[in-house]
Amino acid sequence: MRARTAAALAAALFLASLTACSSGITTAQPDPAACKKAMAKAFDDATAAGDKAEKSKRPPACEGVDTKTLERFAGEVMKEWMDSPKGEKRLKESYEKGVKDAIESATPEPTAAGVPDECREWIEDELLDSSTSIEAAAGHSACGELSKEEMDQAIDQVTDDLIEQGVDTTG
Structure with a gap:
């Protein structure tokens, strides 16, 4: 459950930051491949930060890329990451930490005398x-x-x- 929550949080922060308004000043033609690569790095960084992930800004490489393309890239980036060995490893670690935290919080705490x-x-x-x-x-x-x-x-x-x-x- 915690893994899904962390992934969803990272995805929401990621997507919100990417589809936010751009500066409106575009000096070069957009490079969709560079944009997707920058999005993949931003998503990887966000998932590595976990619960401490901060809302990021639209990568400069994505300036001029339309919102529909950004949304498509975001879905592709998340799917590719989740299917990757790194993604699977991080999801597994997050899941195991969530289970451990749940068990620890459900275990009676001993008093000073050692008895819960x-x-x-x-x-x-x-x-x-x-x-x-x-x-x-x-x-x-x-x-x-x-x-x-x-x-x-x-x-x-x-x-x-x-x-x-x-x-x-x-x-």
């Missing part, structure tokens, strides 16, 4: 509820991959914290 807040809250709820059973599925979801030893330490820590607060943990 969500896990501490689950332990506290289990210690304070009046049932005699433990909701293990919810515990696994809240506490992730804590080992039995880590879980026992977390339970002891939460129990001690509750006792310090004057809470009766005997059910």
